[in-house]
Amino acid sequence: xxxxxxxxxxxxxxxxxxxxxxxxxxxxxxxxxxxxxxxxxxxxxxxxxxxxxxxxxxxxxxxxxxxxxxxxxxxxxxxxxxxxxxxxxxxxxxxxxxxxxxxxxxxxxxxxxxxxxxxxxxxxxxxxxxxxxxxxxxxxxxxxxxxxxxxxxxxxxxxxxxx
Amino acid sequence: xxxxxxxxxxxxxxxxxxxxxxxxxxxxxxxxxxxxxxxxxxxxxxxxxxxxxxxxxxxxxxxxxxxxxxxxxxxxxxxxxxxxxxxxxxxxxxxxxxxxxxxxxxxxxxxxxxxxxxxxxxxxxxxxxxxxxxxxxxxxxxxxxxxxxxxxxxxxxx
Numbered sequence: 317x318x319x320x321x322x323x324x325x326x327x328x329x330x331x332x333x334x335x336x337x338x339x340x341x342x343x344x345x346x347x348x349x350x351x352x353x354x355x356x357x358x359x360x361x362x363x364x365x366x367x368x369x370x371x372x373x374x375x376x377x378x379x380x381x382x383x384x385x386x387x388x389x390x391x392x393x394x395x396x397x398x399x400x401x402x403x404x405x406x407x408x409x410x411x412x413x414x415x416x417x418x419x420x421x422x423x424x425x426x427x428x429x430x431x432x433x434x435x436x437x438x439x440x441x442x443x444x445x446x447x448x449x450x451x452x453x454x455x456x457x458x459x460x461x462x463x464x465x466x467x468x469x470x471x472x473x474x475x476x477x478x479x
Numbered sequence: 480x481x482x483x484x485x486x487x488x489x490x491x492x493x494x495x496x497x498x499x500x501x502x503x504x505x506x507x508x509x510x511x512x513x514x515x516x517x518x519x520x521x522x523x524x525x526x527x528x529x530x531x532x533x534x535x536x537x538x539x540x541x542x543x544x545x546x547x548x549x550x551x552x553x554x555x556x557x558x559x560x561x562x563x564x565x566x567x568x569x570x571x572x573x574x575x576x577x578x579x580x581x582x583x584x585x586x587x588x589x590x591x592x593x594x595x596x597x598x599x600x601x602x603x604x605x606x607x608x609x610x611x612x613x614x615x616x617x618x619x620x621x622x623x624x625x626x627x628x629x630x631x632x633x634x635x636x637x
Contacts, residue, residue, distance in 0.1 A: 324486050331490045338500045352567050372549065374534015374563055376542045377570025377632070393549060394521055395501045401549075403564060416632035417569050421586035423633075430591045430624060462595040465627070471587040477633040 337392040340403065345386040352379060354402050356390050366390055366400045373404060379418045380404060381411035412474050420478035422471030432466035499557050502549040502564065507542055515542065515562055519550055529560035537577035537636075542570055572632050579636030583629030593624035 343358035349368065356366045369390070371380065387406035393399035414420045480488075503524050505517040511528070518526045529550055533540065547566040553559040574581045 323483075327483070327486050328490050331487075331494055335494070335497050335500075338497065370566060372564035372566060374532070374565070375538060375573065376533075376540045376546060376548070376565040377568060377573055378565070379567045391502065393502055393504045399504065401564070415575075415584075416573060416630060418567065420630075421588055424585040424587065424589070424626075428587075430593070432591075432593050432624075464593040464595065464622075464624075465590060466593060466624075467590050468585060468587050468626075471585075477584050477586050477630040479630060479632065 334395045337395040337397060340389040340391045343388055343390050345382055345384060345388055345402070347384060348382055352381075354382070354388070356388055356400075356402055358390055363390065366402075369400045369402045371404060372401045375415070377416050379414040383411060386410070410474060412476060414476040414478065416478040418478075420476035422473065423475050423477050424468045424471040428471050429469040430466055431469050432464035496555060499552040499555040502551045505548060505550045505562070507544055507546040507548070507562075509544060510542055513539060517548075517550055517562055524550070527560055529562040532561045532563040534563065535575070538573065538575055540570055540573040543568075546570070570632060572634065574634045574636065576636035581634040581636045583631055584633050584635050585626040585629045589629055590627040591624045592627050593622050595622055 341358045341360055341363045343356045343363075343366075345354045346357050346365075347355040349355075353368045353370050356369050358364075358366070373380065382404065386404065389403040391401050391403055393401055415423075503519045503521050505519040505524075508516045508518050508526065510516075510531075513531045514528050515531060516526065516528050527550075531540070531542075542565075546568060548562050549564040551561050551563070553561055575584075
């Protein structure tokens with residue numbers, strides 16, 4: 317009887333072992349490679365250190381650069397120990413988040429500066445810019461509307477968007 | 480049927496449902512609305528249509544054929560496939576903020592147009608008009624500008 321139980325237990329263990337890899341395991345990033353893959357040290361001593369783990373995100377086209385120590389969830393696609401992935405969900409500080417693909421330029425934020433052409437480049441419309449009511453010094457009248465074309469000088473240091 | 484085969488069959492039947500607790504790497508074949516037709520890498524898992532899930536509320540996206548992500552099953556229910564957890568890559572378009580008028584987010588270097596109004600209040604003094612070169616004056620009327628262009632791939636709603 318005990319031999320039968322041991323046999324069944326052994327069979328079941330083989331079948332059930334994979335189920336443990338259906339879970340997500342908390343850990344921290346110990347390094348991030350140039351291609352974005354990370355090395356992960358799981359909190360649980362039962363889960364081995366995972367290296368060169370691809371990062372998966374909930375937003376398609378997003379690419380993140382993270383600091384060492386960033387918290388992650390380590391998972392295994394299909395329950396396969398050969399297919400680990402890192403799911404970055406923590407609010408830990410990030411180096412950068414690129415939306416729409418890798419690279420891009422900083423997104424502008426409220427209060428970010430813009431720059432239009434300097435005074436030397438100010439376009440003077442036909443008729444010039446003249447003062448009216450000079451005695452009171454109150455107003456400046458454009459003969460025609462003037463539009464200055466410039467660009468945003470800066471934006472977020474961490475959040476980027478591609479064209 | 481041997482005893483081992485018998486026991487294996489029982490165990491297999493008991494744990495079969497757990498296969499739907501796993502996540503399966505898959506490739507997008509086609510997008511239809513906010514669902515995708517996907518082809519899993521694992522030959523045991525058939526191609527299917529799955530609802531898209533994003534890690535950020537209010538997000539919708541148009542993904543390219545060939546995009547890679549993970550197929551999962553809500554509640555471990557094979558009739559409720561969902562697709563998320565994307566590999567780094569390209570995207571056709573992503574909209575942040577939910578429903579509404581979506582416009583491209585502005586980035587450093589994107590053009591702006593500042594409009595000087597026809598009548599501007601100024602401070603300072605001038606001796607005559609037209610204003611002689613070198614005159615300093617301050618325009619107190621706010622100059623309003625708009626972003627002339629932004630990202631074509633990353634949009635945000637109003």
